């Protein structure tokens with residue numbers, strides 16, 4: 001049976017339409033892509049075709065939208081703390097400290113941040129580089145910038161920054177980068193704006209590599225803390241004891257606003273000797289045996305610039321102290 005010419009024509013049309021639809025995935029870009037590309041081109045002079053090719057190659061990932069909706073910080077302290085204060089995480093930190101001691105000491109002298117805090121942040125972020133994330137950074141930032149309205153402005157800015165970063169600040173080509181579901185990269189999980197502003201080429205090889213250069217990784221974390229106001233040799237947090245007449249005070253403010261002596265007048269005393277003039281704020285955490293009260297200081301606030309959660313900063317402080325104690329113990333046993 002011969003095929004009617006009209007049918008043949010329509011089949012040809014279908015093929016043509018199908019081809020157009022194929023091309024069209026490039027034209028029907030992510031919502032907001034054209035505007036973003038325009039801004040990056042304006043700010044950097046980069047090629048729009050190259051930028052569009054990068055963004056067209058990135059896909060919206062439902063798993064990223066699912067992950068950002070259930071952060072670990074939503075847990076109470078009594079459930080959050082055991083995630084990080086494990087023997088394995090402490091021992092991993094001791095081993096990292098011992099392996100990189102010369103580098104950590106040099107960086108501590110340069111940036112004024114005690115080594116155990118740099119190690120603890122890398123430990124909490126990625127278990128010392130073991131879990132750096134397996135999402136393509138472009139997929140993560142495209143998904144959150146274009147398909148996650150609650151935080152779209154933040155992630156759009158991060159995506160724009162990523163597209164504008166010079167190659168010397170990245171571990172490889174843009175479409176090869178991997179990281180967390182939020183688009184954070186490397187052992188210290190730096191967002192693009194943090195790479196731009198705080199990452200350091202500590203080994204002076206002309207590029208910043210937060211995946212493979214221990215020097216760059218350690219110095220970048222220390223520089224981040226230093227740049228946000230870290231105080232050399234100052235405490236991070238101290239347990240507080242409310243007395244029977246303790247007044248209700250403004251809890252859980254991250255910025256230290258009142259001197260310790262003021263808190264003492266309100267009925268909250270530190271359990272260790274501290275400068276009564278030191279500015280503090282007071283956190284109430286849900287511990288395994290009921291409420292825990294903690295004075296937190298400037299350096300605690302600085303750690304919350306890394307991650308806004310007070311639970312995160314508390315975990316970093318306690319892990320840092322456990323690592324420092326373990327290293328000191330090993331030194332003493334030699």
Ligand SMILES: [Ca+2]
Pocket residue numbers: 200201202203204205206207208209213216
């Ligand atoms: Ca480098």
